[in-house]
Amino acid sequence: MAAFKLPKYAAMLVMAVFTLYFLTPLWWLFIASGKKDGQVTEGHALLPDNFALGENLSDLFRYNDGIFLRWMANSIAYTVGAAAIGTLLAGMCGYALAKYVFRGRELLFNIVLGGVLVPATALALPLFLMFSKVSLANTFWAVFLPSLVNPFGVYLGRIYAAASVPDELMEAARIDGSSEVRTFFTLSVRLMAPAFVTIFLFHFVAVWNNFMLPLIMLGNERLFPVTLGLYSWNTQVNQHPELRALVLVGAFVSLAPMVIAFLSLQRFWRSGLGAGSIK
Amino acid sequence: MRFRARSIAILLMSTLSITACSSSNSDDSATGTTGAAASCAPSSGPVTLTYTTWIPNIEKVVDVWNKANPDIQVKVQTGPNGNGGTYANFFNQLKAGNAPDLGHIEYDALPSFRVQDGLADLGGCDIVSQSKDKFVDWTWNQVTFGEEGHVYGIPQDAGPMALFYRKDLFEKNNIPVPTTWAEYATAAEKVKAAGGYITNFSQSDINQFAGFVWQAGGHWFGNDGTNWTVSMADDATKKVADYWQGLLDKKLVSSVPPWTPEWDNAYNSSSAWTWVSAVWGANSISSGAPKTSGKWAVAPMPQWTAGDKAAGNWGGSSTAVFKSSKHPYEAAKFALWLNTSTEALTLLNKEANLYPATKEGASLPALKEGVAFYGNQPIYDVFAEASTQVKADFTWGPTMTKTYTDASDGFKKAVTGQETLLKALQDAQASTITTLKSQSIPVKE
Known part of the structure; x- marks a missing residue:
């Protein structure tokens, strides 16, 4: 048994190194967003020093009549709305391509x-x-409508539908008199649930990170998603250094929805990836 | 983050040049045709104007106007700075026909909008032409391009340059404050001996370098009414480039990438002792190097010839009216209020640290006070004088974003010793000419 333990430890070590590698920048961001007045070079880079996260947060939420909270709400509206409708469209399209011959x-x-x-x-x-x-x-x-489209989701939808919805089951539903639409919503959607979560997550990330489209489409600051808002602050840091602290703490806060989405949906996601891999 | 902003700017500009090619065939405005300025009649009835800028807290300034002018309401929109995307958006909007009435455009970007025929000529507005004397001469030239009777924007702010220096360290080491560039080089040796660098040479702030050239009497661009000329390696530029090359060769200046925490740290930890920069740089030092509070002072820019009085400029912008605006008169009226009235200038200075482009603006009460970070020196007096010493005849080219990128690629090599600053400028000139030709902008070689 001892001979088998060593590789296991080695694997754990490799994992630990990579975890550290990926988490260090996040930790840095956490520490930096707590620095007073955005003085990132002051004090220790990776230990709480001059820590004033609460103060920075309240500055952030108050700046320009709370525009940051508005940006967060916009991002969530664009992202959740587009991901929900986009997932349904992509799932239906993929299902049709997998299950109907035409x-x-x-x-x-x-x-x-x-x-x-x-x-x-x-x-x-x-x-x-x-x-x-x-x-x-x-x-x-202007941002919402183009975000509904997700070709990669159609691809995933087709693969998952082919893998997880047996033709026999659809046949049985037809014999029982169920319409195709009803079969889809009552039967296939449940079988494809892990796939829907996967598509939703991919879509969520894609829309959340979409930067170019809002940059070109939007001129009104009150419509900005949080990515564009933080970017527009960051372009002015040279001449308006007081914005640096806000950009840092804002970047930190803007991670929250993504983390929540992943933590709450990863269970489904894992089983979805698994289902796709068998066939 | 600077890199990202830059690559986005390049991406945007490249999509731009595609649209530029397709629209410039019948477009003789590229050459700055002379002719009558557009009419400037007031509109009847109430008017709503849109204004796009990136000045923080501009809403507070515009609110003052809106309260006093119920018939000319201004809706303000803000976003990233010009090269961060707003200029590209302006060009897209001009093409799509939904550009705002007014836009914030820096002096060095104004010619690119002029070449694309995107700007309303306000020369025909009496209220505009009568305001000429309110502005510092050179700022007026930045918005007229020297064309008599034509005005393409209202000057907003200026960036006259001076020498920020560590008064305490200079005194402690018995180094006289340099008044000429020769003395500055001598001081550089002494500072090095004392364990510091006299300054950090910026490898990416080409507009700062342009400010040095501006002071030395160089001209990078010219326009004879038909053709553009590019001379980024003229005698004055050569003098400036050789001078900084000498300091770099002797390792008397550092070359940390600017605007990074490392760069802030060089000032904060007292390893960099001076910075020849614009008036707005006062804030960059005080926020980047808080540990050195009270130890700085400001002196006039070192001169090429002892006893001369010349200054450079770095930055500054205008409020332009786009050609598509249906209300140029009202737009001009608002832009004039924004950039000449004491109440607006006071607010702009307070909220956004803008340094006014008007003659009277230099005597705002806030600009007469001593600044604690600079040992209570009334530093803005130095800049007020510098502003009057900036030469009026420096012109920007129509593709500055690209020119800056090209020059800074060369400067990056120069600071690591792979080539010289002069070579970088000669290369930038060649590629600028190529860019102009590719956009069908007439250029004389």
């Missing part, structure tokens, strides 16, 4: 897959010109 199915699927290859950044400017034509630029919809 002409042009593969062509359609390949076109959608091609969409994965087009970087969202490249689409931002054309989208801006289109949204300007219909007078929707610089509105909530």
Whole structure:
């Protein structure tokens, strides 16, 4: 047995090193966001020193009539809304492509897959010109509508539907007189639940981190998501150094929703990845 | 973070140049055509204007205007700074037809908007042409490009340069405060002997270097009414480049990347002793180097010839009216109030640390006070004088974002000894000419 223990410890050691590697920047951010007046070079970099996190937080929430909280709310609205609807659309589309045979199915699927290859950044400017034509630029919809689309989610949806929804079950539902739509919502959605969580998480992360689209679309600070808001502060740190502390503590606070989403959904996610890997 | 901002700026600018190519065929404005300025008639009835800027807390200033002017309401929008995305957005919006009425544009970016014919010519507005004398001469030239009867923006703030220095360390080591660049080089040796660096040479603030060249009488760009000329290695520039090259070669200046915690630390830990910088730099030092409070002072910029009185400028911006605005008269009226009235200038200075571009602005009460961080010296008196000594004939090119990037790529090599500053500037000139040609902007070689 002793011979087997060594590799296990070695594996743990490697894991520990990597954990440390990934957590150190986060720890640094935590310490830095607590520094008084954003003096990151003052005192120790990785130990609480001049710690004034509470003060920084209240500065952050008060600055410019609490614009930061507004940005957080915007981010959550864009992200949760788009991820929820986008997941449903992608899941339905993937399901249809997996379970129904029709002409042009593969062509359609390949076109959608091609969409994965087009970087969202490249689409931002054309989208801006289109949204300007219909007078929707610089509105909530300018960011929300394009965020609904998720070709990678369609791909995942198809793989999971093929793997987790047996044709026999659908056949049985049909014989019992269930319509296709009803079969989807009562039967398939449950079987595909882990897949939906996976797609939701991927989509959530993608929309949360989408930066170029709001940068180009939005001119009104009150519509900004938190990423763009923090960025716009950060561009002014040179001439307005008082913003540095706000950028640091704001970056730290803006991590929270992402952490919550992952911690609460990771259980489903893991089983979803597992289900996809068997077939 | 600077790198990220920069790569985004480049990305945005490259999408820009695509739109630029497609629209500049029939566009002779690139050459600054002379002709009658657009009419400037007041609109009838109440007007709502949109104004995009990145000045922090600008809402407080605009509120004052809105309360006093119910018929000209201004809606303000803020976002990232110009090169951080707002300029690219302006260009996109001009193309899509939904640009704001007014925009915040730095002096060095104004020509790129002029070349794209995005700016309303306010030369025909009486209220604008009558305000000429309110502004410091050189700031007025920055918004007219020297064209008689044409005005493409209202000067907002200025960045006259001076010498920030560690008074305590200079006194302790018996080093006289340099008044000429030759004395500055001598002082550099003494500072090195005392264990410090006289300053940090910035490898990426090309506009600071341009400020040095501006003071020395150099001209990087010119426009004869038809063609642009680029001369980033003229005699004055050569003199400045050789001077700093000498300091770099002798390792008398450090070359930490600017605006980083490491750079702040060099000042905070007293290893860098001076900084030749703009008026707004006063805040950068006081927030970056809090441990050195009370030990700094400000003196006029060192001169090339003893007894001369010349200063450079670094930064500064204007409030421009876009060509698509339906209310240029009202927009100009607001921009004039924002940038000349004592109440607005006082607020802008208080909320955003802007240094006014008007002659009277220099005597705002807040700019007459001693500043504790600088040993209670009334430092703004030095900058007020410097502002009057900035030469009026320095012109920016129409593709400064790209030019800055090219020059700074070369400067980065120069500070590590791979090439010289002069070579970097010559290369930047060549690639600037290429960029101008690729955008169909006429250029004479």
